Amino acid sequence: MNVLPVGDDALLVEVASGEAAEALRAELERRRATGSLVAREIVPAARTVLLDGVADPERLARELTAARVPPAPPREPRAVEIPVRYDGPDLAGVAARWGVAEEEVGHIHAGVEFRVAFCGFAPGFGYLTGLPSRYEVPRRDTPRTAVPAVAVALAGPYTGVYPRASPGGWQVIGTADAVLWDPARVPAALLSPGTRVRFVPRQGGGRS
Numbered sequence: 001m002n003v004l005p006v007g008d009d010a011l012l013v014e015v016a017s018g019e020a021a022e023a024l025r026a027e028l029e030r031r032r033a034t035g036s037l038v039a040r041e042i043v044p045a046a047r048t049v050l051l052d053g054v055a056d057p058e059r060l061a062r063e064l065t066a067a068r069v070p071p072a073p074p075r076e077p078r079a080v081e082i083p084v085r086y087d088g089p090d091l092a093g094v095a096a097r098w099g100v101a102e103e104e105v106g107h108i109h110a111g112v113e114f115r116v117a118f119c120g121f122a123p124g125f126g127y128l129t130g131l132p133s134r135y136e137v138p139r140r141d142t143p144r145t146a147v148p149a150v151a152v153a154l155a156g157p158y159t160g161v162y163p164r165a166s167p168g169g170w171q172v173i174g175t176a177d178a179v180l181w182d183p184a185r186v187p188a189a190l191l192s193p194g195t196r197v198r199f200v201p202r203q204g205g206g207r208s
Contacts, residue, residue, distance in 0.1 A: 001069075003061040010052040011061055017047060018117050018129060018157075024049050024069050025118075025193055044118040044193050046127070079113060079196035082161065084152050086201060088172035090140070094154065097137050105173055106201050108135065114159055114197040119189065124163035124181025126191035131159060143169030150176040152199070159199075177202065 001024075002014040015021050025044040028051065031037035037060075040053025054060050086106030095102045114128035131154070139155045144167060147153070151162045153170030162168060163180035176199075180190050191197065 001065060003064050005057055005061070006050070006052075009054055009057060010050065011054060011057050011064070013049045013051070013064060015047055015049070020069070021045065021047050021049055022115075022117055022194070023071055027069050045120065046118065079198045080190065081198050081200050083177040083202045084110070084174045084199045085177075086152075086174040088151065088153070088174045090153075090171040091173050094137055094171050094173055098135055109159070109173065110199045110201050112199075114199075116191045116193050116195040116197065117158075118193050119191065121160075122163055122166060122181075124189045124191065125160055126180075126189075126193075126195070126197075128159040128191075128197055129157055131157065133157065137171050139169040140171060143167055144172075147172060148175075150178060150180070152176050174199075 004012045004014065006012050013024060015024055021044050025042060028037060028039070028042050028049065032039055032042065038055050039051045041050070043050040043052070051060070086109070091102050091105055095105050098105065098108070100108065109131070112130045114130040116126040117129045119126050136157050137154050146165055147162050147168035147170070149162055149164045151172045152174040153160055153162065153168065153172045155170040160170060161176045161178065161180055178190060179185075182188055
């Protein structure tokens with residue numbers, strides 16, 4: 001674990017893996033809930049956790065460096081279910097990389113339980129882990145100038161759902177039926193770090 005100062009009242013904690021970042025985020029959230037940690041924001045990423053708005057960064061840095069972080073707690077009892085139609089423009093390419101028929105991509109993807117590792121890129125966008133490493137795919141060589149809202153896409157170890165239309169270079173395999181970001185909803189984001197997610201194929205989904 002490497003703890004770096006950021007400005008006057010923030011720390012960036014670097015760890016060795018996504019699993020370690022998830023465990024650290026869970027432990028810091030637990031401490032904040034019990035009042036033993038004061039931080040305005042706790043923001044996880046792939047292998048870092050940012051703590052913003054801490055009262056004594058130097059003391060906290062020493063504590064974190066010496067701390068033993070327990071494993072992440074058991075998963076929440078209920079997963080968020082997101083209906084999806086596996087009809088994306090990159091479905092054939094992903095199927096070829098996986099060595100399966102196109103209709104099998106949806107079966108494989110929907111058979112995995114995902115977990116939101118961290119959020120970013122756009123409001124409501126979660127980086128979901130859980131897909132076995134043999135199914136990792138690279139980003140597209142040429143990003144699209146416009147990916148439609150609620151496109152379900154893959155890149156490296158992650159699955160994501162685009163909350164709104166935007167440029168993007170991920171491999172699009174489907175279309176979700178969900179509102180990822182709604183400012184009128186509390187909370188506005190459907191997904192947050194630690195949330196369990198399952199994709200449920202819509203009737204008639206896939207291409208055969």
